[in-house]
Amino acid sequence: MRNGIDLAGARRGYSLLLQVLHGGPGRAAGQRGTAEIFINYRREDTQQAAGRLHLELCRHFGKERVFMDTRTIAPGAPFPEVIASELGRCRVFLPLLGKDWLRILDERSNDAAAADYVRREIADALQGGLHIIPLPIDGACVPAAGALPEEIRGFVARHAHALRHSTWDADCAGLLAAIDQHLAALPGSDTDAAWNDARARARHGMGRQLDHPVFTRFAEVCDDWPRPGLPQRLEHALAAPPATLGRQTCEALYLCVRQMGEALRDSEVVVSRREGETAQKRLRAAMGCAARLCLDPLVLRRLRPLGRTASRGRLPAPASEIAGATLPHREEPDKTWTTPQKEGRAPLEDRAAIPVTIETGDDASRRDKLARLMHRHVFPQLDVPALLDEQTCARLRAENVIAALKGEARFFVFAASDESALSDALTQWIVDHLATDVLVLQDRAAGEGLDGLYRYDETTLLTLVAHLLRELAAPEWNPP
CATH class of the missing domain: 3.40.50.10140 (Toll/interleukin-1 receptor homology (TIR) domain)
Known part of the structure; x- marks a missing residue:
């Protein structure tokens, strides 16, 4: 009582x-x-x-x-x-x-x-x-x-x-x-189900990309590539446990591409220019499927909630490289991958990600800078107008909406050191007027968030992807 x-x-x-x-x-x-x-x-x-x-x-x-x-x-x-x-x-x-x-x-x-x-x-x-x-x-x-x-x-x-x-x-x-x-x-957790689903989606995605007549000729000179189906090297990698699943799959696909390149150089397989372009596009897409296997699906579910169809503003970016930060937010990351223009700057670049440095000033001056930066990115052949009126912003917004529909959404990417200057009001303006989301890179020195998402070292993964892109840009894949 x-x-x-x-x-x-x-x-x-x-x-x-x-x-x-x-x-x-x-x-x-x-x-x-x-x-x-x-x-x-x-x-x-x-x-x-x-x-x-x-x-x-x-x-x-x-x-x-x-x-x-x-x-x-x-x-x-x-x-x-x-x-x-x-x-x-x-x-x-x-x-x-x-x-x-x-x-x-x-x-x-x-x-x-x-x-x-x-x-x-x-x-x-x-x-x-x-x-x-x-x-x-x-x-x-x-x-x-x-x-x-x-x-x-x-x-x-x-x-x-x-x-x-x-x-x-x-x-x-x-x-x-x-x-x-x-x-x-806990017993009966959905961890295994999440990984099995990710594994199945990657197998289906890669299988769909490699199910093309141009690859039949490569399969004929490769002992471990039954048709129809994936190369045995890839199948073995896809059977790996979650801790190494992404790494083994990406490495297996890279080695398959190198083997195909050797077949082209030795003239065991001959492709036309159009066939070479088709093969490159499909192999890039297959690597996109493999790269996403390097992301923990339970963490990814938090970063990209199901059913998200509109811009939400500031998105989580537990990565230290720009291409690593955008990977969780792209279903088809290969569409915006590009090799760096200058060696040593970054292992891989995302051509639709716009790095931003916030300078001193109020939100009005920052909004003007961001709009001008977006204009130069969207319309690189045009001079930036002296006055960025509402009609110009409406054009930028429309272009960004269409880019997102094509799987090539643009992002503003801020350094971790600039996060404190990125006000909620400025973020909302970016969403409302430019239809663009914001990513803030993690501070590698702090280490916060870097271990949870990636099951394969982020920098090594991006470097591997860049090497695959260079393999596909070699002369044997691009005949005259």
Whole structure:
């Protein structure tokens, strides 16, 4: 009994409801069905942050896998029963802690008429053995265990992950990565399914590109290339485990191209100029399929949510090279790959990515600079007008929309050192007026984000692609 409230009785009743709905006491996390994420928050304290977090989680995991009361419970549904049901399917429990969280807890503990669902949810998450990640919001602190009722003291011992408005994107990226890592380790996780799907898509993509009459002649002089089908070297690579799948596939395809080049130089195979151009285009596309196998599909799902058809502004770019930053955001990266004009600058270039350095000045001067930079990129043969009016920006915007439809979307790429000067207002202007997204490279010295996405060293991968492009540019592939 506490201040007139039979806490033990209320607690038993709530747990009994959970057992009736799910056939027994709380099950272990690994025994539950699909992965679910439960957002626990106080409306008076962290409602705005909870809504923002819900959006991020839905983009990454899918709407059906994330529970937030106001976004999930249908009007008229019995609130306690729905909450208990969702907790029964939950694998990850995210309590948001604002600066008034403890004060509200104390007020409701002293009010016999006040039902504190936040407290109940935390207690049941602890009893059910859920993976709990406390989320202090904008400088809030995790309360001391001694200040809490005994039934929920355990959650403050869990390692917290702060979310701050000033560093929201980076903080959310770290949280999503932590949730991904936890879910991947659970029995019945979707890690294997994600990799198998990526493997199947790469095999289908490469098979479609190599299923052309021009390659039949190469197969005839190659002992390990059955027709129809992929070269055995590629098939063996595609059977590799996730840790080396991308590397082995890219290296196998590169070696196949070198073998084809030798057949051309030895005149074992002869192609016309048109056939050579067709083979080059298809082999580049096949390497695009292979290169994307070097990206962790679970991390990639966060970077490129399913169904994204419009510009979203600032996109995650966990890479240190421009071509490495754009690879996750291109389904057909080969369309914009090009070898560097100058050796030593970068292993590979993306001709539709525009590097930008933010100089001192206000957003108005920066907008003018960005518009002029885009004009020079889109219309390289034309002089930049003295005045970039709305009609000119409309033409740039239209060209960028069409480029994205063709799989050749343009990006502004900023260095990590310039991120602080890239205001939200400037980013939104870029999206609205130029129909272009923004990528911010990672700081290699910091190392943040560089290990999660790429399963094959980024620089080595881009260098390998550049060597393949040079192989295809050799005279034997381009007869007179």
